[in-house]
Amino acid sequence: MNDASMTEPRATDMRPQEKPSVLEWLKARPNVLRVSAVVIFFIWWELVGRDVNPLFMTYPSAIFRAAWIMTQSGELPKALVASSLPFAIGLSISIFGGIVIGILIGTFWFLEYSLDPFLNALYAIPRVALVPLIILWAGLETTGKVTIIISLAIFPVIINTYSGIKDVRGSLIEIGRAYGATEIQIFQKIVLPACVPYIMAGIRLAVGFGIIGIIVAEFFTAITGLGGLIVFYSNNFATAKLFVPVIVIGILGIAMTQLVAMLEKRLSGWRISERERF
Amino acid sequence: MRNLADNAVAEQTGASTRAMITVEGVHKGFNVRATGGDDGGGGYMTVLQDVSFDVKEGELVSLLGASGCGKTTLLRMAAGLIKPDQGSISIKGTRLQGPRKDLCMVFQNFSLLPWRPVLSNVAFPLELDGMGKAEREDVARHYIEIVGLQGFERHFPHELSGGMQQRVGIARALTRKPLVLLMDEPFGALDAQTRETLQEDFIKIWAQLKTTVVFVTHSIDEALMLSDRIIVFSSRPGRIKRTIAPPFAALRGQEDVRVKPEFGSYAQEIRDLLRVERTP
Numbered sequence: 295m296n297d298a299s300m301t302e303p304r305a306t307d308m309r310p311q312e313k314p315s316v317l318e319w320l321k322a323r324p325n326v327l328r329v330s331a332v333v334i335f336f337i338w339w340e341l342v343g344r345d346v347n348p349l350f351m352t353y354p355s356a357i358f359r360a361a362w363i364m365t366q367s368g369e370l371p372k373a374l375v376a377s378s379l380p381f382a383i384g385l386s387i388s389i390f391g392g393i394v395i396g397i398l399i400g401t402f403w404f405l406e407y408s409l410d411p412f413l414n415a416l417y418a419i420p421r422v423a424l425v426p427l428i429i430l431w432a433g434l435e436t437t438g439k440v441t442i443i444i445s446l447a448i449f450p451v452i453i454n455t456y457s458g459i460k461d462v463r464g465s466l467i468e469i470g471r472a473y474g475a476t477e478i479q480i481f482q483k484i485v486l487p488a489c490v491p492y493i494m495a496g497i498r499l500a501v502g503f504g505i506i507g508i509i510v511a512e513f514f515t516a517i518t519g520l521g522g523l524i525v526f527y528s529n530n531f532a533t534a535k536l537f538v539p540v541i542v543i544g545i546l547g548i549a550m551t552q553l554v555a556m557l558e559k560r561l562s563g564w565r566i567s568e569r570e571r572f
Numbered sequence: 573m574r575n576l577a578d579n580a581v582a583e584q585t586g587a588s589t590r591a592m593i594t595v596e597g598v599h600k601g602f603n604v605r606a607t608g609g610d611d612g613g614g615g616y617m618t619v620l621q622d623v624s625f626d627v628k629e630g631e632l633v634s635l636l637g638a639s640g641c642g643k644t645t646l647l648r649m650a651a652g653l654i655k656p657d658q659g660s661i662s663i664k665g666t667r668l669q670g671p672r673k674d675l676c677m678v679f680q681n682f683s684l685l686p687w688r689p690v691l692s693n694v695a696f697p698l699e700l701d702g703m704g705k706a707e708r709e710d711v712a713r714h715y716i717e718i719v720g721l722q723g724f725e726r727h728f729p730h731e732l733s734g735g736m737q738q739r740v741g742i743a744r745a746l747t748r749k750p751l752v753l754l755m756d757e758p759f760g761a762l763d764a765q766t767r768e769t770l771q772e773d774f775i776k777i778w779a780q781l782k783t784t785v786v787f788v789t790h791s792i793d794e795a796l797m798l799s800d801r802i803i804v805f806s807s808r809p810g811r812i813k814r815t816i817a818p819p820f821a822a823l824r825g826q827e828d829v830r831v832k833p834e835f836g837s838y839a840q841e842i843r844d845l846l847r848v849e850r851t852p
């Protein structure tokens with residue numbers, strides 16, 4: 295009897311494994327499919343793109359050539375710097391200012407109630423609608439770009455920090471009180487660390503909005519930066535060159551988001567794994 | 573029943589006779605919303621009525637009562653987290669005005685800081701006291717060893733079982749060498765096996781330290797096994813029904829007192845006390 299039950303399941307195990315083995319193998323290695331899909335897409339694009347009027351469409355090898363030329367001439371690096379500096383300044387101010395404002399309105403009811411209407415109104419208006427006004431006030435240069443970025447990127451940080459402070463569990467604060475923590479200690483050692491996952495989520499959104507912000511700003515000013523290049527080459531119907539800044543922005547966007555996601559995972563890992571447990 | 577109650581007077585513990593905690597004529601109630609509260613109606617709800625007792629130095633006293641009778645409320649008052657509406661609570665004769673650093677709490681739901689590993693959770697009270705990192709971590713390691721968690725210093729709370737989390741909670745409360753340990757149903761959230769192990773281990777730890785303990789529970793067996801004295805509360809509004817001194821205190825940690833014949837009659841007496849309330 296023992297023998298029979300030992301051999302039988304082995305026989306039945308074999309059969310269902312044979313058919314889907316290729317699919318199983320692929321499912322276990324998602325990167326194989328991802329890379330293949332991208333490679334196939336580029337080959338298809340290259341083949342089809344060559345037959346379309348170059349005024350409207352282009353293809354990978356032409357984009358690559360354009361990128362090479364634009365890098366050699368210094369045009370692309372210059373645009374990258376012109377965009378990066380205001381982006382870095384705008385994003386830093388959004389993150390820092392957003393956290394400070396979020397903490398203040400989350401902590402002091404007086405500020406919360408008095409700033410509430412303004413925040414809600416600003417949040418409700420599509421901020422892009424304010425861009426011409428901001429340019430009128432702050433100009434086309436770095437100040438204008440930074441202001442536009444802040445107008446878009448600061449809100450997710452403010453709102454997430456604020457809800458983080460409001461959501462801190464009463465039982466966590468009670469630990470501090472029971473052990474005789476001062477108000478400042480409760481803030482430093484309990485409220486703030488409890489908010490970190492919220493703040494990180496806010497920063498992740500701010501990066502995305504910041505990228506939109508810098509490009510929108512440069513569309514309007516249309517002089518410098520990656521956004522400027524896009525407008526310039528689109529006006530000149532140089533489609534291959536137009537794609538270069540678009541792809542650079544895409545790559546930068548992915549890299550920044552990945553970086554923040556990694557940081558987020560490190561800093562709020564406790565929360566993710568706590569959630570998985572229950 | 574009279575006899576058993578009278579036993580309370582015959583002290584058979586090593587506890588000194590000096591009062592550590594004195595609770596005098598405490599009343600407490602809450603304003604509840606009309607929609608909240610379990611009796612539907614709003615207004616003022618009395619939770620504790622005329623509660624007076626004291627706990628002697630080195631004594632382990634249980635507060636036993638049905639869920640909702642105000643045990644946690646009483647413990648939070650003893651911790652200085654909330655104030656009684658009437659009456660007073662004193663520690664060694666000094667009236668309690670707010671949280672004191674020498675009264676340390678162990679919470680029912682463990683209440684660890686989820687972003688901190690075990691070591692810095694245990695060192696947390698000393699960190700609040702401004703003790704240096706190296707020094708407080710040494711103290712923390714000592715208590716982590718006492719509760720049997722050595723090797724888990726770098727683990728996060730979510731990586732530990734409930735029983736281990738509560739060991740962390742106990743170690744944290746011990747780091748300050750508190751005058752009084754306030755424990756709110758510390759083993760109530762654990763499964764039966766874990767609960768027994770923790771009860772046994774806690775008794776061993778307590779035998780070494782001999783701090784005064786106020787132990788809230790709704791388990792009759794737990795109260796009988798652990799306590800020098802049991803204060804039995806009526807259901808809400810909580811009033812003291814009787815104080816009982818079970819004769820098992822001397823055997824704590826040495827044998828299973830639950831098999832003793834008297835254990836059953838004590839348990840029955842308490843059960844009756846709690847039941848009288850339920851059928852008015």
Ligand SMILES: Nc1ncnc2c1ncn2[C@@H]1O[C@H](COP(=O)(O)OP(=O)(O)O)[C@@H](O)[C@H]1O
Pocket residue numbers: 602603604609619637638639640641642643644645646
């Ligand atoms: N802060 C509060 N506000 C309103 N009601 C409360 C508050 N704290 C406790 N209560 C009520 O007081 C009663 C006793 O609560 P509690 O002390 O937690 O009981 P126990 O710990 O004995 O189960 C409960 O009905 C509870 O809802």
Ligand SMILES: [Mg+2]
Pocket residue numbers: 643644645756757
């Ligand atoms: Mg309770």
